[in-house]
Amino acid sequence: MTRAPVIAIDGPSGSGKGTVGRRVAAALGWHVLDSGALYRLAGLAGARAGLAPGDEAGHARIAGAMDIRFGAGRDGEQTVLLGGEDVTAAIRSETAGNRASQVAGFPTVRAALAGRQRQFARPPGLVADGRDMGSVIFPDAVLKVFLTASAVERAQRRLKQLRGQGIEVDLAVLTREIAERDHRDTTRSVAPLIAAPGAVVLDSTGLKPEAVVERILELARQRGVGA
Numbered sequence: 001m002t003r004a005p006v007i008a009i010d011g012p013s014g015s016g017k018g019t020v021g022r023r024v025a026a027a028l029g030w031h032v033l034d035s036g037a038l039y040r041l042a043g044l045a046g047a048r049a050g051l052a053p054g055d056e057a058g059h060a061r062i063a064g065a066m067d068i069r070f071g072a073g074r075d076g077e078q079t080v081l082l083g084g085e086d087v088t089a090a091i092r093s094e095t096a097g098n099r100a101s102q103v104a105g106f107p108t109v110r111a112a113l114a115g116r117q118r119q120f121a122r123p124p125g126l127v128a129d130g131r132d133m134g135s136v137i138f139p140d141a142v143l144k145v146f147l148t149a150s151a152v153e154r155a156q157r158r159l160k161q162l163r164g165q166g167i168e169v170d171l172a173v174l175t176r177e178i179a180e181r182d183h184r185d186t187t188r189s190v191a192p193l194i195a196a197p198g199a200v201v202l203d204s205t206g207l208k209p210e211a212v213v214e215r216i217l218e219l220a221r222q223r224g225v226g227a
Helices: 017-028 035-048 056-065 094-103 107-118 133-137 151-164 171-187 209-222
Strands: 006-010 031-034 068-072 078-082 126-130 143-148 200-203
Touching (some): 006 017, 006 133, 006 209, 017 031, 035 056, 035 068, 035 078, 035 107, 035 126, 056 107, 094 171, 107 133, 126 133
Parallel strands (some): 006 126, 006 143, 143 200
Antiparallel strands (some): 068 078
């Protein structure tokens, strides 16, 4: 059993689970876990160490030894430090995301990071977003949400986000990469991306984050959380 109530929000890349998760956590005054950042960090650390993408043993070793700290910047957004270096921007690149998806398919890497993720569950509660939060890491979560959206909309959201960072990406390329990542995540043999048993499936296509946040808070209140 987890040591504090958990709301697990899973879903594919670009579904908005990170933004929604942070806002739900802020509304409840809870801690937040961006599990995808851990896999992006493992991929980044492996690349910097010169590991080949398929080096499972090397990535597992690095994943278990990473010096990670999460914080908040002046704008309230999450900051991520790896070995004392701010790598917030570096792990949000498409390259980092694709490498993270590859690394996440390694059973030994997932095992190395599982314990770290569960340590985030502390009072008063945790909102955890990822791909296997409700199915594997927090199966006893008080609320499980599977947040999705059409592949086209997810690509458009990512395009807008990247352009906001001054990065130009072709929409067709971005759509293809998202489809490839979806395929890897849903077909991997270990902890595939699926809606956990008992999860509420929410399609955020065409919805603003505020509407999705309110729906999740409503579901939480129905379960006696944040009432």
